[in-house]
């Protein structure tokens with residue numbers, strides 16, 4: 001999902017709340033923008049691609 005505070009993507013395994021590893025913001029998963037779902041490996045790849053695209 002994408003952190004609404006710093007705009008970077010991170011992978012969350014569980015439902016509920018997820019803390020952004022970049023800025024420490026607590027993301028509500030029901031509100032966050034999800035860029036990928038399903039296989040954790042696929043989610044991680046999507047996260048890396050998303051963050052590369054920010055530069």
Ligand SMILES: [Zn+2]
Pocket residue numbers: 003004005006007008020021022023024025
């Ligand atoms: Zn963040």
